[in-house]
Amino acid sequence: MTLFLFALLAVCALVLYALISGKNLKGMAENSPSGDVQPNIVTDAQHIEAAIQAGIVGDSLTVSAIESGTYSGPLPEPRGDGGWLSIYDNLRILKIAGINHRQGISRYTGRVECALVPEPDNEFDPDAIKIVAEDRHHLGYIPSGQTEMVCWLTANEFPYRCTAFIEACEDENDGHKFFVGYVYIKRLD
Numbered sequence: 443m444t445l446f447l448f449a450l451l452a453v454c455a456l457v458l459y460a461l462i463s464g465k466n467l468k469g470m471a472e473n474s475p476s477g478d479v480q481p482n483i484v485t486d487a488q489h490i491e492a493a494i495q496a497g498i499v500g501d502s503l504t505v506s507a508i509e510s511g512t513y514s515g516p517l518p519e520p521r522g523d524g525g526w527l528s529i530y531d532n533l534r535i536l537k538i539a540g541i542n543h544r545q546g547i548s549r550y551t552g553r554v555e556c557a558l559v560p561e562p563d564n565e566f567d568p569d570a571i572k573i574v575a576e577d578r579h580h581l582g583y584i585p586s587g588q589t590e591m592v593c594w595l596t597a598n599e600f601p602y603r604c605t606a607f608i609e610a611c612e613d614e615n616d617g618h619k620f621f622v623g624y625v626y627i628k629r630l631d
Contacts, residue, residue: 488517491526497532498605498626525624532630534591538573538582538606538623547608547621550575554606556625558584558592569593573606573625582608582623592627601630 489508495518496504507513516528541547556557563608564570571584571592584592608623 455568457625458557488602489513491518492516492529494607495526495529495626498603498628499533501530508608522620523560524627532628534627534629536584536588536592536625536627537586538608538625541608541621541623544580544582547581548610550579550581550606551608551610552620554581554608556581556604556606558604559594573604575606581608584625603628 492513492515493508495507496502496508496546504515505514507515513593516529518529521527525535525537528535556573557576559572559574561570561572567586567589569586569589571589573581573583575581604626605626606623607626608621610619612619
């Protein structure tokens with residue numbers, strides 16, 4: 443348990459560093475004045491994402507190696523939706539759908555422990571799965587194209603744990619504020 447808390451604190455420290463230094467947690471590369479993409483920004487984001495994933499699965503050795511700058515293992519690759527592919531076989535990462543339609547979502551930025559709740563009475567999608575925070579606040583939904591995989595996971599009663607990461611963003615063009623969130627579903631072996 444102490445090791446888990448250490449890993450959790452390490453991940454929180456890395457996330458806080460990224461927020462303070464202005465680095466985007468989801469791997470958005472910045473352009474230099476010459477127009478070249480700066481690869482160290484992406485590498486920093488990949489290391490932060492690797493630390494988040496390692497903290498969720500309880501891999502304190504990877505968290506320590508990332509903190510000390512000695513990590514040479516696999517790095518998560520960005521996906522087309524702004525999320526990351528998992529570097530662990532027992533971890534799935536899905537974008538949270540409908541997050542910007544939820545009232546009070548700004549209270550939930552950062553790491554949020556959550557649960558998956560099937561919603562068979564949903565008028566739009568009987569296969570809908572809600573993502574709810576520990577205090578039962580509705581954060582959003584599992585994307586409709588991914589519900590079959592999540593239903594299989596929950597129906598087969600694999601023990602699992604869900605953690606969401608929610609980030610406040612601002613549109614560069616008009617300053618519109620919005621939220622982006624990802625749920626990390628860890629199968630407990």
